[in-house]
Amino acid sequence: MSVKLRVWDPLVRVFHWALVAAFAANVFVTAPGKAAHQWVGYAVAGLIALRLVWGFVGTRHARFADFMPGPDAVLGQMTDMATGRRRVHAGHSPLGAIMIFNLLLTMAGLAVSGYAMTTLMFFGVEWVEEVHEALVVWAEISVVVHVLAVVVESRRLGVNLPKSMVTGYKTLP
Amino acid sequence: MTDQDDSTRGIARPKARGPRMLIALIVFQILCSAFFVVDIIEDFAAGDAVFSHMLPELGATLGLFVGLVFEVRALLHLLRRQAVMEKSLGVAAGALGALMEDYFRQWGLTPSEADVAAFTIKGFTIAEIAAMRGSAEGTVKTHLNAIYRKAGVQGRGQLVSVLIEDLLNAPLVPAGGPVDAGTATKV
Structure with a gap:
């Protein structure tokens, strides 16, 4: 007896995979300082802005209010992990939500510091470049942790989380 | 998503500070290790990996990782114990809880089994336990x-009596033999 829940609306899903593509493109494909790198950066800024608006007016599980992580909820999820209880969250889990806010902030920081390097005021200023590079490292670590956590949670809960970000549905066991 | 609310049951439960401190420490140490790892990778990438400089850095990073492993284990243990405590009632809960945990460790129960065992001893039915853990009754x-x-x-009754027996025996027959020096009392 499994339940199929519609959780992620198309905007959330397109945003997620577009951000994945944009970040991957700027890390692996485009050359820093080149026009393509900057255009992809603008796209990231646009995506983040869109997501921020959608976080207030979007569908139920897309809203920030739906997954604002509190200390008790975080402890609850950790207790579930420690005791092997399988309580599936319909939307984002508390720990997952922390990662989402972290990634949103980091990507926003990347876009802002990247844009700053193109302005007259900050062009060639060393600390801006260092901030941008440090944020890249931080974003890469975050992405690796995010992917590992999704795999671990999918196995623990028996819910294919990556699939739900493609189809929009979570199949609860 | 927690369903227990002890304040409505009139039980004064101290705000759990242990896990929070531990989580803060773990997060801090993760950040420290991330910094060290990135630093080491950058050193290697830049080609200026001097052995005498790298050795202490590698050692410090290793130390951090080992510390992290122990802290995460301690955190899981703490959360498990609190989860059991939150479902317990009464004064003897602490003593019984500790006793239960000792047995669970001795028997080598997995975290899931320990959770189920705790609920079983507290008298929950299989269906109730399955609902609380979000798993099938078969599991x-x-x-x-x-x-x-x-x-x-052999079954639930005997499982409970293992604990009851200990609770009854400990204070009643202290003079029976020098089994436990801690409980021996002067008459």
């Missing part, structure tokens, strides 16, 4: 069989 039954097998008992 709980499998856990129960493993618990009974590891504990060497």
Whole structure:
């Protein structure tokens, strides 16, 4: 007896995979300082802005209010992990939500510091470049942790989380 | 998503500060290790990996990782114990909880089995346990069989009596023999 829940609306899903593509493109494909790198950066800024608006007016599980992580909820999820209880969250889990806010902030920081390097005021200023590079490292670590956590949670809960970000549905066991 | 609310049951439960401090420490140490790892990778990438400089850095990073492993284990243990405590009632809960945990460790129960065993001892039915853990009843039954097998008992009644026996024996027959120096009392 499994339940199929519609959780992620198309905007959330397109945003997620577009951000994945944009970040991957700027890390692996485009050359820093080149026009393509900057255009992809603008796209990231646009995506983040869109997501921020959608976080207030979007569908139920897309809203920030739906997954604002509190200390008790975080402890609850950790207790579930420690005791092997399988309580599936319909939307984002508390720990997952922390990662989402972290990634949103980091990507926003990347876009802002990247844009700053193109302005007259900050062009060639060393600390801006260092901030941008440090944020890249931080974003890469975050992405690796995010992917590992999704795999671990999918196995623990028996819910294919990556699939739900493609189809929009979570199949609860 | 927690369903227990002890304040409505009139039980004064101290705000759990242990896990929070531990989580803060773990997060801090993760950040420290991330910094060290990135630094080491950058050193290697830049080609200026001097052995005499790298050795202490590698050692410090290793130390951090080992510390992290222990802290995460301690955190899981703490959360498990609190989860059991939150479902317990009464004054003896602490003592009984500790006793239960000792047995669970001795029997080598997995975290899931320990959770199921705790609920079983507290008298929850299989259906209730399955609902609380978000698993199928068949899974709980499998856990129960493993618990009974590891504990060497026949069923729920015997599982509970293992604990009751200890609680009854400990204070009543202290002079029976020098089994436990801690409980021996002067008459």
